[in-house]
Amino acid sequence: MNALDIKNKLAEINGSIEANDIDDEKSFTDQGFGSLDTFDLFLQIEEELNVKINDDLMTKLTSVNKLVEHFSSL
């Protein structure tokens, strides 16, 4: 899963933020994504990669880059 995949998912989920406008470093919250948006994002990632992301881990994976780094290290 690369950064573009994640940004495309986020843009589709939110509907009002373009993928190109999403900053890889900034937190999802600081860019206007709410908790429900991130629930949806993490659910899609869980389903696509067939993994379980627990609540503790989710609170640490707060940006596009952090997500990419985490999954590239697996």
Add this chain to the structure above:
Amino acid sequence: MKLGIEEIGYYLPSNSINNFDRKAEFEIDDVFIREKIGFQKVARKNELEKSSDLCVRAFENLQTKKDFNKNEIECLIVITQNPDFNLPHTSAIVHGLLDLPETCASFDVSLGCSGYVYGLSIITAFMEMNGLKKGLLFTSDQYSPIINDSDKNTSLLFGDAATVSLISDTPVFKLNKFSFGTIGKDYKELINEEKLYMNGRSIFNFAARYVPTDIKKIYELHQINSSDVDLYIFHQGSKYMLETIVKRLNLPIDKVPFAAVEYGNTISSSIPMILKDYLRANQVKKVILSGFGVGLSWASTLITK
């Protein structure tokens, strides 16, 4: 004998809490209220009103819509997890308040958001088994006494209401096949110990994963596809949750009403609160109902005119 839903009465308390007045308290904005949770107000009963009182009000509304002799009522079920007392069962209290015949069977069913759909199956099976022709299915589950008012996850969502469906052998909507399910290992994700607790992420994941699959099962059970269905009435958990299910099933949004804007998530009452408005809609002949939530539990069915 083909039993089904003949009429639906309801009661919404006149008091409510306006979620726009709580923006500063919960650090939320208009978009969150309008587009995410979708509930602009949540209905609140009077503190002294009990589950049975709301049932009686719903029954009074039913009587304004349908002229029938209450001495013909042969069974009464109340769906609630917030009964008047641990014992006796609330349905017995409602039976007494309505002065129904002594031969009328009365019992409660402890289910939440899946309760109405479960209840339709239970009451019709009970009536058919015993040759009964008229029954009352109440939903009356008020969360306001168990909500922690400072809990953003629940206090902006849940509203108080009650409904009653007249089940008879002269129905407007006939019932068909049902699908049910339970994930008991996740029961703690929505629970009332000292106060109501909800893990929002778990409930969202549950609804997004399981409800679309169950709707597809209903298609298969009835040999239909999505274009055959005129209306989908899903439990009104939140606007965002409903829209997520709609996206996953690729449904036209105009077939899936989100109608609880002014009163909130009313648990087992959420489906009949909407269905009551479609009993006389001639163009609406096939409706899929799906309730899901506490348990975790779900139930879906197809009803037809």
